[in-house]
Amino acid sequence: MRFRDVVWYYNYTRMMPDSFDELLNLIEPIIRKQETNCRKPIPPAIRLLITLRYLASGDLMSSLAMSYRLGKSTVSGIIQETCEAIWETLQHRVLFQPSQQRWKEIADDFSRKWNFPHCIGAIDGKHVVIQAPPYAGSTFYNYKGQHSIVLMAIVSASYEFLMVDIGAQGRHHDGGIFKGSIMGQRFENRQMELPPPCSLPNSNILVPYILVGDAAFQLNEYTLRPYPGNRLNRIREIFNKRLSRARRVVENAFGIMASKWRIYRKPINASLKTIESIVKATVCLHNFLLSTPYYANSINTCQNFVQENATAFENIRSMGSNTHSRLAAQIRDIFAQYFVEVGSVPWQDAYVLNAST
Numbered sequence: 001m002r003f004r005d006v007v008w009y010y011n012y013t014r015m016m017p018d019s020f021d022e023l024l025n026l027i028e029p030i031i032r033k034q035e036t037n038c039r040k041p042i043p044p045a046i047r048l049l050i051t052l053r054y055l056a057s058g059d060l061m062s063s064l065a066m067s068y069r070l071g072k073s074t075v076s077g078i079i080q081e082t083c084e085a086i087w088e089t090l091q092h093r094v095l096f097q098p099s100q101q102r103w104k105e106i107a108d109d110f111s112r113k114w115n116f117p118h119c120i121g122a123i124d125g126k127h128v129v130i131q132a133p134p135y136a137g138s139t140f141y142n143y144k145g146q147h148s149i150v151l152m153a154i155v156s157a158s159y160e161f162l163m164v165d166i167g168a169q170g171r172h173h174d175g176g177i178f179k180g181s182i183m184g185q186r187f188e189n190r191q192m193e194l195p196p197p198c199s200l201p202n203s204n205i206l207v208p209y210i211l212v213g214d215a216a217f218q219l220n221e222y223t224l225r226p227y228p229g230n231r232l233n234r235i236r237e238i239f240n241k242r243l244s245r246a247r248r249v250v251e252n253a254f255g256i257m258a259s260k261w262r263i264y265r266k267p268i269n270a271s272l273k274t275i276e277s278i279v280k281a282t283v284c285l286h287n288f289l290l291s292t293p294y295y296a297n298s299i300n301t302c303q304n305f306v307q308e309n310a311t312a313f314e315n316i317r318s319m320g321s322n323t324h325s326r327l328a329a330q331i332r333d334i335f336a337q338y339f340v341e342v343g344s345v346p347w348q349d350a351y352v353l354n355a356s357t
Contacts, residue, residue, distance in 0.1 A: 010294050013052040014260050030085040051082035058262040080274040083281035094287035096162035100195045109157035115345050116246035121154035123213045124250040126313035131269040142170035155250040161283050167276050202342050212247045219324035237352045239336035257286045
């Protein structure tokens with residue numbers, strides 16, 4: 001069936017048969033169970049199939065248990081173990097390993113595709129909505145009145161998740177989560193092997209390599225956020241548009257992932273350990289499948305996915321603070337001035353004109 005009707009198979013598992021086989025070969029040593037005298041174990045292929053169907057459909061575990069004639073606790077254990085195996089096996093294959101050369105390659109992609117030089121990633125965080133954990137009280141209660149954990153991500157110019165932080169409690173906001181995360185601390189302590197500051201294209205202006213984020217993130221020496229306010233001058237309007245355009249890749253990445261893995265369409269009903277494993281697995285599966293034909297077709301329509309899947313993830317609350325160092329403000333001003341001089345692009349003035357009418 002899987003080779004005769006590949007469209008059905010893709011809709012069922014969100015991957016083609018050859019990708020399924022490749023993934024199965026990678027995780028089989030971890031999820032295979034020993035046969036005993038009492039019963040035969042559930043084969044690794046079935047374990048993976050159950051897990052992928054759960055992630056792809058968002059069906060209840062009890063429904064899958066009935067479909068596969070298994071107990072609900074058995075299905076729950078299979079999903080948790082298989083998601084952990086996917087994370088353990090794929091994270092070092094598909095997630096980013098920092099080096100100066102790799103950062104430069106990412107920055108070149110942002111400059112070429114999104115007209116934002118020296119950008120090494122777009123950062124954002126989303127609430128993954130969950131059923132209230134037992135005895136959790138308000139620990140995971142977010143500003144939207146839902147229980148959630150936070151998925152914080154840095155994304156490349158091609159919608160690839162570079163780095164993630166998973167599991168922060170929903171009551172926190174983006175900036176605080178990033179600052180307190182391992183990846184945030186590594187940026188803060190200059191442990192990310194970033195290339196040294198160098199000249200912007202066609203100029204002798206030295207600037208550092210930076211992340212782009214929205215107003216939820218603090219402006220600093222390695223993160224740019226928009227200028228605040230509604231009545232901005234032309235220079236600041238253009239900067240905000242250029243930053244917004246580059247930052248959209250992270251929104252698109254979340255949109256693509258939510259469209260493929262419909263587990264995110266409603267509150268996830270599982271233990272916290274299983275929920276974190278689910279998020280880890282879908283991040284890795286997104287990157288693992290990003291270059292495959294059916295999955296990659298999403299890139300051509302990802303603008304629609306952002307709108308269609310806007311409710312799959314909830315946005316994070318803004319920090320509500322414009323405090324920053326003088327150097328951070330100078331770096332943003334340098335980029336803004338560059339964008340209206342040697343770094344200008346043809347479409348930006350038309351945008352400002354349309355926005356003001």
